[in-house]
Amino acid sequence: MSEELIKAIVELKEEEAIGLAEQALASGIEPSEILLSCQGGMTRVGELFEQKKYYLSELVYSGAIFKKISALLEEAMKNRDGGLQESKGAVVIGTVAGDVHDLGKNIVAMLLSGAGYEVFDLGVDAPPEKFIEKVKETDCRVLGVSALITSSFQGMKKIVELLGEAGLRQKVKVMIGGGVVDDMCLRFTGADMQSKNAYDAVLFCNEHCRA
Amino acid sequence: MKILLAAILVFLAALAALLAVGLAMIRKSGKEAIVKLFFGKDAKVPGLITPSLHKAILAAPMGSSFRPATTPGKSAMTGYERIEAAMTFGKLDRVPVSPFLLHHVAKTTGLSIGDFLFDFKKSRIAGRVAYDIYGRPDMVSWFPGAGHLLFGGERLLFGTDWVVFADAPVQIVERKQWEVSDYDRLIEQGISKTMLKRPPEGFWPFIKAAHYIRQELRYWERQRKAAGWVGSVTVFPFEILSWKRSFEEFMVDIFKVPDKIIVASDYLADGLVALAKLQGRFTGLKRVFFDCNRASATYISPPTFEKLVLPSLKRMVESLVADGFDILFHLDTDWAPMLPYFRELPAGRYIVELEHTDIRKAKEILAGHMCIKGNVSSTLLALGTPDEVEKEARNLIDDLAPGGGFILASGCEVPMDAPLENVRALINAARKYGQY
Numbered sequence: 001m002s003e004e005l006i007k008a009i010v011e012l013k014e015e016e017a018i019g020l021a022e023q024a025l026a027s028g029i030e031p032s033e034i035l036l037s038c039q040g041g042m043t044r045v046g047e048l049f050e051q052k053k054y055y056l057s058e059l060v061y062s063g064a065i066f067k068k069i070s071a072l073l074e075e076a077m078k079n080r081d082g083g084l085q086e087s088k089g090a091v092v093i094g095t096v097a098g099d100v101h102d103l104g105k106n107i108v109a110m111l112l113s114g115a116g117y118e119v120f121d122l123g124v125d126a127p128p129e130k131f132i133e134k135v136k137e138t139d140c141r142v143l144g145v146s147a148l149i150t151s152s153f154q155g156m157k158k159i160v161e162l163l164g165e166a167g168l169r170q171k172v173k174v175m176i177g178g179g180v181v182d183d184m185c186l187r188f189t190g191a192d193m194q195s196k197n198a199y200d201a202v203l204f205c206n207e208h209c210r211a
Numbered sequence: 212m213k214i215l216l217a218a219i220l221v222f223l224a225a226l227a228a229l230l231a232v233g234l235a236m237i238r239k240s241g242k243e244a245i246v247k248l249f250f251g252k253d254a255k256v257p258g259l260i261t262p263s264l265h266k267a268i269l270a271a272p273m274g275s276s277f278r279p280a281t282t283p284g285k286s287a288m289t290g291y292e293r294i295e296a297a298m299t300f301g302k303l304d305r306v307p308v309s310p311f312l313l314h315h316v317a318k319t320t321g322l323s324i325g326d327f328l329f330d331f332k333k334s335r336i337a338g339r340v341a342y343d344i345y346g347r348p349d350m351v352s353w354f355p356g357a358g359h360l361l362f363g364g365e366r367l368l369f370g371t372d373w374v375v376f377a378d379a380p381v382q383i384v385e386r387k388q389w390e391v392s393d394y395d396r397l398i399e400q401g402i403s404k405t406m407l408k409r410p411p412e413g414f415w416p417f418i419k420a421a422h423y424i425r426q427e428l429r430y431w432e433r434q435r436k437a438a439g440w441v442g443s444v445t446v447f448p449f450e451i452l453s454w455k456r457s458f459e460e461f462m463v464d465i466f467k468v469p470d471k472i473i474v475a476s477d478y479l480a481d482g483l484v485a486l487a488k489l490q491g492r493f494t495g496l497k498r499v500f501f502d503c504n505r506a507s508a509t510y511i512s513p514p515t516f517e518k519l520v521l522p523s524l525k526r527m528v529e530s531l532v533a534d535g536f537d538i539l540f541h542l543d544t545d546w547a548p549m550l551p552y553f554r555e556l557p558a559g560r561y562i563v564e565l566e567h568t569d570i571r572k573a574k575e576i577l578a579g580h581m582c583i584k585g586n587v588s589s590t591l592l593a594l595g596t597p598d599e600v601e602k603e604a605r606n607l608i609d610d611l612a613p614g615g616g617f618i619l620a621s622g623c624e625v626p627m628d629a630p631l632e633n634v635r636a637l638i639n640a641a642r643k644y645g646q647y
Contacts, residue, residue, distance in 0.1 A: 012466055014467075054512075055508065055509075055510065055511050055512045055515075056462070056509060056510045056511070057462045057465050057466070057510060057511045057512070057515065058512075060458075060459055060462035060463065061462060061463050061465075061466050064459070064463050098376055098378070098379040099379070099382070100374055100382045100384055101382065102385075103385070103458050106458075106459065107459075110459075149379060149380060149382075149626065150589055150590060150592075150593035150594075150626035150627075150628055150629070151378070151379045151380075151593075151626060151627055151628050153593065153594065153628075154628075179543075179544065179566075179567070180589055180590050180626075181590070182588065182590050184590055184591065184594050184595065185590050185594065188594050196567070
């Protein structure tokens with residue numbers, strides 16, 4: 001792993017980080033190796049966020065830098081066999097029906113992609129049935145549901161119930177996130193984890209998403 | 212024939228008088244700032260009205276507030292008096308209470324969200340009935356036209372889109388509308404070319420809404436002796452710019468083009484203040500709602516706030532306070548690390564509505580400076596029992612009532628799915644446990 005590249009990402013030096021990645025590619029370093037350094041940088045940014053030294057704005061900017069470097073690496077992989085990296089697992093996420101807020105969900109999707117997960121985003125205002133279909137299709141281990149209004153709680157609860165009816169409740173862990181979720185909401189919906197903090201989604205998947 | 216002619220003349224005179232009063236309000240609120248906001252920094256300001264006429268018109272009753280006189284010496288205070296006393300850290304008979312109720316009123320009275328927001332006559336009747344159903348809070352946060360004042364104004368001026376659901380609150384849809392170069396274009400061309408979008412229903416409902424709001428605020432204050440919530444709405448420039456650029460791109464702009472954000476915020480500040488003042492004069496209540504969300508510690512660091520948000524915020528608040536406006540900050544998400552900066556704002560009459568901020572910490576920081584309002588959680592109101600709501604309200608009263616300057620309320624809006632009994636339990640808790 002390149003300490004220099006990790007440092008540039010952690011310090012949000014966009015041009016320097018992209019330059020270092022380009023140099024590394026030119027000098028023949030494997031794209032998957034460079035990607036590991038970027039993920040190392042993202043993990044440190046996440047830790048700083050957990051320690052309240054970084055805020056959401058820093059988290060989002062580091063994610064944007066990561067996205068740009070990933071695009072470079074994917075371009076370099078075009079003429080080779082195989083993917084850039086083996087996915088750490090599939091995660092389905094979405095905002096429940098009746099709610100069109102997607103800010104928190106998008107940040108979680110970005111962080112999960114950065115951490116090496118394959119994210120299937122159902123967008124906003126998604127009916128509960130759509131979540132179940134996607135879970136079956138992707139064979140994911142973690143499902144994430146986002147909401148900013150309390151009227152979405154019923155939809156979240158319905159999703160957990162439908163998972164049970166489909167016989168998937170044991171296999172699939174459900175995380176709920178957004179400004180209105182708390183322990184009371186967790187009990188009401190029957191989900192496995194709740195948080196207002198986007199980075200907690202990565203930690204939860206690291207724990208439960210072993211493919 | 213003569214009668215018809217006289218009627219026409221009287222009608223024209225009335226029209227001219229109304230127009231003159233309107234122009235005087237614009238002038239008093241900041242004519243130049245409004246013109247520059249709409250048409251860019253170099254826009255020429257037309258001479259709308261002569262200074263002498265302006266002076267004469269200002270004496271007209273429409274330009275002044277209709278606040279009723281307080282009545283000292285009575286045993287029980289009115290809701291209006293309690294809110295006034297809470298804002299000024301004065302003596303209170305009990306803790307004032309005012310959950311933020313808006314969409315919930317539609318559900319309680321059986322109106323559809325569409326009728327509640329757009330049929331002003333129906334929502335006026337529903338709102339008056341709801342006041343008694345809820346148990347008469349001290350400050351009333353709903354009135355016909357509130358949708359237009361809160362969401363519509365943003366939609367009209369800044370070109371945001373909204374979605375109206377049958378059984379969920381109105382929501383703003385966010386999508387990228389601006390490139391980085393549009394920061395400069397804003398200053399050259401004003402909001403008329405960079406933001407403004409004609410709403411599908413035209414401008415008339417907005418003018419009608421302001422008229423209904425004025426009538427209804429007068430009703431609450433005069434007939435029911437309750438305080439009106441706000442008569443005017445504005446937004447942090449930082450927030451508007453973030454809507455235009457979209458959240459993720461704007462978070463990157465904070466690091467890559469901070470100077471553009473500073474200059475654009477500075478440009479927007481004067482015009483926004485003038486519009487806020489104009490609304491306040493039109494509705495008759497000089498209390499302005501400041502919509503703030505993206506500038507909180509949930510999103511940005513305190514140094515970013517100090518650099519990108521505080522300068523324009525200070526300018527706006529200083530101008531509004533100097534013109535006699537009360538400031539109502541509606542602070543969703545977590546603001547605790549930013550609150551020390553609020554102490555730098557000029558002495559005035561403030562209400563700070565809190566959602567996820569640690570309200571006890573907020574009291575420590577703002578005591579004696581700003582009245583705080585909050586913050587029974589919306590999740591508890593939606594999922595809890597009346598007993599649980601009462602217990603939480605009592606805890607808040609016990610910790611925050613001493614020393615005054617506290618209004619018991621919900622954290623942000625009471626959700627539509629909150630049982631009515633929970634709202635009543637919250638309002639009743641102030642009477643049961645809030646005696647001073």
